[in-house]
Amino acid sequence: MRLLGAMEAAGRRLRHLQGIFGERLGQNSSFLQIRLLSESTDGNKITIGDISKLVQEPSHPELVPQKYLSDQPSQTVLRHLRWIMQKDSLGQDVFLIGPPGPLRRHIAMMYLELTKRELEYVSLSRDTTESDLKQRREIENGTASYIDQCAVRAALEGRVLVLEGIEKAERNVLPVLNNLLENREMQLDD
Incomplete structure (x- = not known):
C-alpha cells in the first residue's frame, strides 16, 4: 500500500513538471523542424512545429529569395520562422528587432524562400x-x-x-x- 501511494505521488509530480515544461514523456516538443507535406492542386503545405501554411507557386519566381535557407537551421532560427509563420497566418505585420547586422534580414529572406513569397x-x-x-x-x-x-x-x-x-x-x-x-x-x- 505504501509503494502504491509513493508511485501516485511520483506520478503527480511528473504530471506537474510536464505541465510546467510543456513536454510529453518520451517526446521533446521544443525541438522544431521544417516539414514539407504534399497537397493537392492548391500547392504544398509547410509545417514548422504546430504551425502550417499552404505554399503556392509564385508568378514571378525571380523575385523569391534564393540560397538563404540552410539544410539544418538552428532551433533559434526555427523558432523565429515559426513565429513569423504564425503572424503571417493571422495576416499581421512582422517587426524584427535585434542587434545590428544581417541576421534580421536573413531570417526574413529564409521565411520568404521557405514560403515562396515574392x-x-x-x-x-x-x-x-x-x-x-x-x-x-x-x-x-x-x-x-x-x-x-x-x-x-x-x-x-x-x-x-x-x-x-x-x-x-x-x-x-x-x-x-x-x-x-x-x-x-x-x-x-x-
Whole structure:
C-alpha cells in the first residue's frame, strides 16, 4: 500500500513538471523542424512545429529569395520562422528587432524562400524620400509619367515588403510608413 501511494505521488509530480515544461514523456516538443507535406492542386503545405501554411507557386519566381535557407537551421532560427509563420497566418505585420547586422534580414529572406513569397525590398537611410517609397516622376520621350516604387508594387502585386533600417528613416518619411503599415493605404500623386 505504501509503494502504491509513493508511485501516485511520483506520478503527480511528473504530471506537474510536464505541465510546467510543456513536454510529453518520451517526446521533446521544443525541438522544431521544417516539414514539407504534399497537397493537392492548391500547392504544398509547410509545417514548422504546430504551425502550417499552404505554399503556392509564385508568378514571378525571380523575385523569391534564393540560397538563404540552410539544410539544418538552428532551433533559434526555427523558432523565429515559426513565429513569423504564425503572424503571417493571422495576416499581421512582422517587426524584427535585434542587434545590428544581417541576421534580421536573413531570417526574413529564409521565411520568404521557405514560403515562396515574392519580395520587394527597401533599404531605408537618411536620404530616403517619400518618392523612393511611392512613385517617381520620370520623363520618357518628352512625356512625364509616374513609375511605381517598391511599396506601391508590393501593394498592387501582393508581395511582401521588407523595410530595412527603419530606425534611420527621416521624420518626413515616418508618417508615410505609419499610414502604410497601420491603415494599408498611401496617398499617391496624380
